[in-house]
Amino acid sequence: MLANQRLEFTGNPAHRPENPHKDSPRHPEPYVVSPELKKAVNLAIYLRRPLLLEGDAGCGKTRLASAVAYELGLPLYRWDVRSSTKAQDGLYEYDAILRLHDVQTQKVEQIQLAAEVETDEQEDEERVNRNPANPKHYRKFGALGKAFQLKNHPAVVLIDEIDKADLDFPNDLLTVLDDPWEFKIKETGETIRATHKPIVIITSNKEKGNLPAPFLRRCLYHYVDFPNNAKRLQEIVEKHYQICEEESPPPPDLVNTAIERFLTVWNEGGLFKKPGTSEFLDWLKALHTFEAKPYSATQLKKDKLLPYRELLFKLQQDWKKYAKAS
Template identity: 85%
Template sequence: MSFSTRLTFENKPERRSENPHNPYKDSPKYPEPYVISSELKQAVNLAIYLRRPLLLEGDAGCGKTRLASAVAYELGLPLYRWDVRSTTKAQDGLYEYNAILRLHDVQTQKVVQQPPVDAAEIDEDKDEERVNRNPANSKHYRKFGALGKAFKLKSCPAVVLIDEIDKADLDFPNDLLTVLDEPWEFKIKETGETIRTNHKPIVIITSNKEKGNLPAPFLRRCLYHYVDFPNDKKRLQEIVEKHYQIREETPPPSTLVENAVERFLAVWNEGGLFKKPGTSEFLDWLKALHTFESKPYSAVKLEKDDLLPYRELLFKLQQDWKKYAKAS
């Protein structure tokens, strides 16, 4: 995929199994069957070079979310995912502090009092989950979120996915700006710590515009790219080829793939669908055509039949289901 960073990174041959290039322990273990356009690859490399968040928009199923995993795998970097909800606050991605658990430990005296532990002795990944919590040490009760974990890394940057940012309150994006900018630090008031990053993370943000446009100050801080659905026969066939290559599975017959791609794109482009199927639905549908029955679905039958087989894999709303529930 050939992403460039300030790290030592060279183009690598196609990998078909477990990640072999000495990745960080939180890096994805397996490659992502991702076919990237030259324009999107350039946007990723610009975001890496400038260390600015990359904001991705596009139709559901066009590959926005999976890009972060592909980048993290290719570079051998850790991946931390932050799924945004309507109640999400900016601090949630930095840390959570469990004051109730600390009070519980004090009152029940389940943990034997020990001398305060130096911060350097605390495993950065355990936090409040450590076996021997000591209520005398407030650091045992904080748990880092996706951005917090990325800021704490000493040896390399991390890839952080902030998924569906538009689900949160409108103030949420601007609150992130106080962290994703100089001096790239945040404070934990409960412990008195200041967490300052040694390696600025690679931040990939997705949006479906559920609540309209994002705030202008936030947009100015980001790089922007609109991810088009692979509405092209050749690109969709490339995705199929890479998907089966990486998973080391026997691909469907070429004629079945060709006819499935043509039939799928005809449905996708016909118009009138309330929710268009994405690439993941297409790959599931193709797998069913290939292996659900004892023999693969006939490519000729798929091309000629009015009825669409296994439509339950493609349509997720009643209106779309009914539209293809009977022959025209």
């Protein structure tokens, strides 16, 4: 891939380059991208601004990063945010305790050598390659740190569920995801500057309310709608079975009936946690292949009790709502 090549995401995994990066996803993502979302991704790539995605759980926010990285043949570095996450965690970690341990181990070995004491023949190969005199051997790069080090092409960085972190976390990221796109490692004295600005995709479920205004101004924003219509779910099913060739696709009449029943459940209200597309695909697979005799469209229409509801409902209230035939 040429460094100055204009990147464009089309939503077609067949456009993957012949020689993708070794850290690029190895398997295509069965992702159906809307024209609006495709344009948002390409704007983010062109402007090199983070793309902030919001939407209901299961609408495909997280999987988009994998689809982009696979098609473009770029490395994907994922950063799963937790309540204790700090901005530095995505840049690097420095293991001072390991360095101190290696210093002490080195002293012991020198004493043993001077006393001609036999040591274990099976040495720790990783430790042998570390030198306590070199602090660079004790820093480990995070998702953004890895992306900043790439010299020939950008990376795709997924910052997943940013709203789980402390409220200061998004603003702390601004010092890195903006010019001059660099950070310092105080323990080694290094300054790491991005040769190619990464393609940053950020997801949020608004668990702690709105993100800070300065951070939102820096991002492009797109709300990912759940594919709440039969045509879009049909496209997702077709794409899924095109890519997952080892799975036999269900007959069209079963697919259509399953979509109709799923959307009825999804739209009738009263659910505390609505199922997403991944739950729907698992449910459809179970209908088609779990039993020795698969469900037929007619059987699914007649069955008052929703089959395999274990795959669709993850909260007690929702489970009980569909535990009895209506």
